[in-house]
Amino acid sequence: MSAAVFAFAGQMAQAGRLAQRCGVPLHPVTVRRFPDGESLVTAQAHGARTALLLRSLDDPNAKLVELLLASAALRDGGASRVILIAPYLAYMRQDIAFHPGEAISQRVIGQLLAQWFDGVVTVDPHLHRIERLDQAIPGIPALALSAAPALIAAIRRGLDPRTVLVGPDSESRPWAQSIAVPLGLDMLVGEKVRHGDRAVTLEIPGIEQVAGRPVLLVDDLISSGTTLVACAALLQAAGAGKIEAVATHVLASPDDMAQMAAAGITRIRATDAAAHPAATIPLAGVLADAIRAADWLD
Numbered sequence: 001m002s003a004a005v006f007a008f009a010g011q012m013a014q015a016g017r018l019a020q021r022c023g024v025p026l027h028p029v030t031v032r033r034f035p036d037g038e039s040l041v042t043a044q045a046h047g048a049r050t051a052l053l054l055r056s057l058d059d060p061n062a063k064l065v066e067l068l069l070a071s072a073a074l075r076d077g078g079a080s081r082v083i084l085i086a087p088y089l090a091y092m093r094q095d096i097a098f099h100p101g102e103a104i105s106q107r108v109i110g111q112l113l114a115q116w117f118d119g120v121v122t123v124d125p126h127l128h129r130i131e132r133l134d135q136a137i138p139g140i141p142a143l144a145l146s147a148a149p150a151l152i153a154a155i156r157r158g159l160d161p162r163t164v165l166v167g168p169d170s171e172s173r174p175w176a177q178s179i180a181v182p183l184g185l186d187m188l189v190g191e192k193v194r195h196g197d198r199a200v201t202l203e204i205p206g207i208e209q210v211a212g213r214p215v216l217l218v219d220d221l222i223s224s225g226t227t228l229v230a231c232a233a234l235l236q237a238a239g240a241g242k243i244e245a246v247a248t249h250v251l252a253s254p255d256d257m258a259q260m261a262a263a264g265i266t267r268i269r270a271t272d273a274a275a276h277p278a279a280t281i282p283l284a285g286v287l288a289d290a291i292r293a294a295d296w297l298d
């Protein structure tokens, strides 16, 4: 057998969809946690030459170590290449030292992944000052896919054509545009200033257009939900109709989800990049197309 998908508990359903789209088997990676916190990782290659190892790196610290152990076990078991499929990839934000002494996480983690994997695939990574993922993960194929095709397909179903699509900040403009244009939606882009992990101020130029119209907030990442709560407050004050949100990645806690609901956001949908109750939009098709195009199924 040439290629197979390998996955950890918690993402087996997503991995099963990916294996099916790729036409390859799925095998589990198991983890036993010792009382002292160490992980014993077991990953049998089952004859696969190419191991497509799926794991999103939300809550990344223990997961990263377990990934490296799984990669080593798969190689020891006969896999000649191990490709990391991390639909949500952590540590990509911190690409410079903002204050003296800060670690440049993107560089450290990118180099680590480059040492342990023969390729990396992710979706809508949070890159700021670099344009390409292979600048962060050097020397191996590093694919940054767009979730836009999957999001567009999901948004299109039952879409009210009067909907205004709102991206919360200037960084979201190209991304929001890639969704608004094919759907023929009006689009507004906010101007956001972040003051802390849970403190932002926002303006949305042209917000008067939302009066009486449905609004769809789009962002690459919903983390604490602070950004969307601030957007929703402005939109409510401007007389918007139904407010919904869609994102590539949602990592928000139940409390944060409740805050967004209280702010008037009636529905939040995201891709299944990371396991979450709102992660209902499958990425398997987007991932499988890229894996096939990269010739990793031979």
Ligand code: R5P
Pocket (backbone or CB within 6 Å): 168, 169, 171, 172, 197, 219, 220, 221, 222, 223, 224, 225, 226, 227, 228
């Ligand atoms: C910021 O640059 C991102 O695009 C998101 O807007 C941000 O990460 C969302 O974070 P939070 O949900 O904590 O406001």
